[in-house]
Amino acid sequence: MRHETVEAGKLITLEGGEGAGKSTQVSILVERLRRAGRQAIATREPGGSPAAEEIRETLLSGKIKPFGPFAEALLFSIARQDHVDTVISDALARGQWVVCDRFLDSTRAYQGVSGGVPAPVISALERLTLHGLMPNLTIVLDIPVEEGLARAGLRRAALDRFESQDLSQHERIRKAFLDIAEEEQARCVVIDARKPEALVAEDVWEAVAERLRP
Template sequence: MRRGRFITFEGGEGTGKSTQAARLAARLRAQGREVVETREPGGSPGAEAVRHVLLSGAAEPLGPKAEALLFAAARADHVDTRIAPALAAGRTVVCDRFIDSTRVYQGALGAVPAALLDALEQVAATSAWPDLTFVLDVPAEIGLARAAGRGAAADRFEKQGADYHGQVRAAFLARAAADPRRCVVVDASGDADQVAAEIARLAEARLALADAAS
């Protein structure tokens, strides 16, 4: 059986990742693909337990290296129990955040050495590398305003200031520029329907190419 396709959504706070991931998953299902929707941190019972520790800020005093280790532990469980089996069964997996978020928040912003992150990816993500990553991009101030408009308490990362989130945005764009075969930057500052249509167009073109090559 042909391996399924793995699509991830990345970007800063308030870029619309969850909304757009769900909309793309629905569109792919309508086209007849079997789709698994998931998220990070979380996505499996073990990883969801770690999610609360990370997003509550309980791990923040331990430092970025400890956070990176916790993210990797959650990812390993997520990949082993949910993502890799779905891909092996030929399903399409759509995930809200994955490896690039760790590289940005703990790597670029937290100064965790690349060699350590490389090693953690070897342990946690070797069997599930994304085929296509959408990097949703909006100015930091717009993203923060959207996040605040949700009405929920700010999590460990949302509570950081505008300068921090400007650096997050720049780091995601740098990640995308370094891997253009996998990553596609999408301007997510406009209407959600227009953004969804652009993502669908890009996904269908990329998936058609990948299917033809396999």
């Protein structure tokens, strides 16, 4: 019997505050990976699987806010588990490169650092929901809070639950992403997201090429 062995794909996550350019860069990176001959898919959180997409609006609308950050962490984690189990793991096993718009670091930053859910609780949720899966590369798009919010605000007038937090919270979230990148340098790269779109895309590609050799 002949066994085909498929080289596992890679999981690349894009993180950062509101309006940093994550969604823009996810699309560009997926196209670029395809041009490099890789099968690549774009996905996002919260959501990414049919069941998780069903609760995306609930999570972003603020309906869960009265239950507190721990409840939000739980719900984001449940959504993430479904996304991993029904979409990401299969894609990686088939050799696809998965580019995800926000992932576990957003839960660490928003519900953990900003919301005050203790780090050991966040770690426990990661262990329970990810079964050891970690991104092969995490790109943190870093931009001053006001610049990012201005970009996001240009796009839509009504801010969602997380965008409408006060500025000091956004500053804490920005710092949380930078701290994660500092602590996990083997996994993370910080990119200056103030540059024009095409230049940010160049830096993203350079990081992917250097770290993962697509």
